[in-house]
Amino acid sequence: EAGVAQSPRYKIIEKRQSVAFWCNPISGHATLYWYQQILGQGPKLLIQFQNNGVVDDSQLPKDRFSAERLKGVDSTLKIQPAKLEDSAVYLCASSLGLTGELFFGEGSRLTVL
Amino acid sequence: DAKTTQPTSMDCAEGRAANLPCNHSTISGNEYVYWYRQIHSQGPQYIIHGLKNNETNEMASLIITEDRKSSTLILPHATLRDTAVYYCIVRVAEMGSNDYKLSFGAGTTVTVRA
Numbered sequence: 250e251a252g253v254a255q256s257p258r259y260k261i262i263e264k265r266q267s268v269a270f271w272c273n274p275i276s277g278h279a280t281l282y283w284y285q286q287i288l289g290q291g292p293k294l295l296i297q298f299q300n301n302g303v304v305d306d307s308q309l310p311k312d313r314f315s316a317e318r319l320k321g322v323d324s325t326l327k328i329q330p331a332k333l334e335d336s337a338v339y340l341c342a343s344s345l346g347l348t349g350e351l352f353f354g355e356g357s358r359l360t361v362l
Numbered sequence: 363d364a365k366t367t368q369p370t371s372m373d374c375a376e377g378r379a380a381n382l383p384c385n386h387s388t389i390s391g392n393e394y395v396y397w398y399r400q401i402h403s404q405g406p407q408y409i410i411h412g413l414k415n416n417e418t419n420e421m422a423s424l425i426i427t428e429d430r431k432s433s434t435l436i437l438p439h440a441t442l443r444d445t446a447v448y449y450c451i452v453r454v455a456e457m458g459s460n461d462y463k464l465s466f467g468a469g470t471t472v473t474v475r476a
Binding site: 253284289290291292293294340342349350351352353354355356 | 396403447453465466467469
């Protein structure tokens with residue numbers, strides 16, 4: 250079974266530039282999550298989708314972050330404009346939603362200079 | 363969600379059992395205990411979860427105290443590949459809901475030594 254795919258794996262940008270991350274969840278998984286993990290900390294939930302609807306985006310900094318999940322499959326997370334403190338690994342996860350078992354991708358590491 | 367308390371770090375010897383404690387003294391009756399681990403440069407990986415009974419799978423065992431205020435994750439025969447950050451999380455699993463968002467703390471950094 251293919252896992253959660255994310256790209257790019259690494260991205261370096263300058264502050265005030267924009268960046269987009271892509272996630273393809275496991276086939277059939279209705280629930281998709283984006284987490285932000287700053288070095289030395291545990292992952293922090295940014296947004297949760299159920300199919301193509303948003304369940305929870307209370308921790309998403311909406312002035313600069315946006316996310317969408319068109320057609321209830323792939324998802325994109327965008328940051329515009331980026332700040333230095335956005336340097337982190339952005340993790341995508343998906344689940345069937347039946348057991349609470351989340352499957353994570355390897356993450357996209359963002360460095361903002 | 364109830365907060366959890368875990369030691370910052372611990373070492374264990376290869377081939378021995380590793381016992382990882384977690385305190386969740388404010389856990390509610392409908393909250394499950396989940397364990398995940400994160401190996402360096404990878405995404406977190408689900409290990410096991412339970413409500414009140416002890417659970418075992420191919421990766422680990424989960425022992426939950428009778429009052430449910432603490433639990434222990436047991437890796438029966440630790441290997442070098444078990445070196446990782448281990449997260450203990452409590453979360454409500456709402457009936458009929460697909461809302462299984464998990465809130466991660468800092469976890470325990472486990473180092474398995476040869």
